[in-house]
Amino acid sequence: MKVYVVFCHPDHESFTAAVRQRAVDALTAGGHDVRIADLHAESFDPTMPLQEVLDHLHPAENRPAIDGYCVDLKWCDTLVFIYPTWWSGPPAMLKGWLDRVLIRGVAWDLRDGATRITPLLTNVVRLIGITTYGSSKFINVLEGETGRRVIGRALRALCHRSAHTTWLTLYDMDRSTPERRQAFLDHVGERLGRL
DSSP states (O other), X not given: OEEEEEEOOSOTTSHHHHHHHHHHHHHHHTTOEEEEEETTTTTOOOSOOHHHHHTXXXXXXXXXXXXXXXXXXXXXXXXXXXXXXXXXXXXXXXXXXHHHHSOBTTTEEOOTTOXXXXXXXXXXXXXXXXXXXXXXXXXXXXXXXXHHHIIIIIIGGGXXXXXXXXXXXXXXXXXXXHHHHHHHHHHHHHHHHTX
């Protein structure tokens, strides 16, 4: 498989970074081709410049700030997001990546006279979200699990019609024990090792 991992956390000593390492180790051990976007290490700018807003329906062909990400999106068949959930959703940098990279001509198209977009990420047959939540599952379900909806519904609609979504979460991270965190790392490794 061709796996594109989008990682978003500023601290490379964090638990989220340990999750990324476990995921990448499992994927490479499985013989998969892996590319990684480390948004903080790459100093990705999540803000959308005015020209990109103006080009929303008529995007420019050459956008050097995001071209590499677009190439990797069109290359992969599996898309993995690894991030912490902050304020009930993905971090601002990841949200900005979604806003800037999932553009017309890359992730979708709107043909003349059409009333619905045409998905262009039909190469993507599997979406995987891996995140931690500071609070319990109950609280997050009440809040709507925004990241899960964005990946599992909105982004999935731009992918292959039979794309499969996997959601791996560690709830109650603020009160987790070393044993629970280790069990989650093992779970991530085992699940991604079975791809």
